[in-house]
Amino acid sequence: MIALLIRDLRLAVRAGGGFGLGLSFFLIVVVLVPFGVGPESGLLSTIAPGILWLGALLACLLSLDRILALDWEDGSLDLLATAPLPMEAIVSIKSLAHWITTGLPLVLAAPVLGLLLNLPDAGYGPLVLSLLIGTPALSVIGTFGAALTVGLKRGGLLLSLLVLPLYVPTLIFGAEMARRSIEGMDATPPLLMLAGITCGTIALLPFASAAVLRVNLR
Structure with missing residues (x-):
């Protein structure tokens, strides 16, 4: 499992879907x-949590088509399907690799970019915490x-249309948590x-993803 994780991390960076692309967007x-x-400044402070969360969501969306596409093209996905490792574990590892190369850098960059939007001091901690908790869901979905x-x-456009509605609850509650903390409310x-x-x-979702992959590989 560790070897597969390291392999996916290297592929994500080499394919251009890793740290640089998400952070740049x-x-x-x-x-x-x-x-x-x-x-x-007052308007920017008000919308800062929502904008930062929306930017993180869209940045994650950019590299989703690379999670399985490279393995599909070179036949590695067929080999992984016949490996002793369960398909659910393979899917989970790929989600983890995507989060490490895309979600985690966004979490670390959010406080710095919050300065550009005049994010209030009370919002930095809750914003980082909400991104740390919420971005893994974006990768799994x-x-x-x-x-x-x-x-x-x-399939990139179809992927975006399928995933975006599922992202909405995470976006709402993540931005709401930071907003409530800034306004002194219970978050x-x-x-x-x-x-x-x-x-x-x-x-x-790893079980659902594994079931779908088994059907597509038949």
């Missing part, structure tokens, strides 16, 4: 927002979407909902 979104809504569309020509309910979504996706 995240930075572009954050930099362009003040040009679109104006430089007013994205892996499920990649399993549904693997092997399809020009426990959105935190619990966000954690519940992440735990639920990690517990259930």
Whole structure:
């Protein structure tokens, strides 16, 4: 399992879907927002949690089609399907590799980019915590979407259409948690909902992704 994780991490970086692509897109979104809504610091402070969460979500979306596509193209997915390792574990490892190369760098970069949006001091900790809890769900859901569309020509657009509605609850509760903390309100309910979504996706979706892959490999 560790060897497969290391292999996927190397492939993600070499294919251009790793650290650089997600961070660059995240930075572009954050930099362009003040040009679109104006430089007013009060307005930027209000929308900062939502913009940072939306930027992180879209940055994760960029590299979803690479999770399984490379293995499908070179035949590695067929070999993995016949390996002693269960398909559920293979899918989970690929989700973890995607999170390490995409989600984790976004979590670490969020406080720095928050300065560009005048994020209040009270929002940094909750924002990082919400991203740390919520971004694994984005990777697991994205892996499920990649399993549904693997092997399809020009499946990137279809993958986005399938995954985006599933991302909405994570986006809502993640941004709400940071917003409530900034306003001095109780952020426990959105935190619990966000954690519940992440735990639920990690517990259930690897089995669904594995089942879909078995059907596509027949």
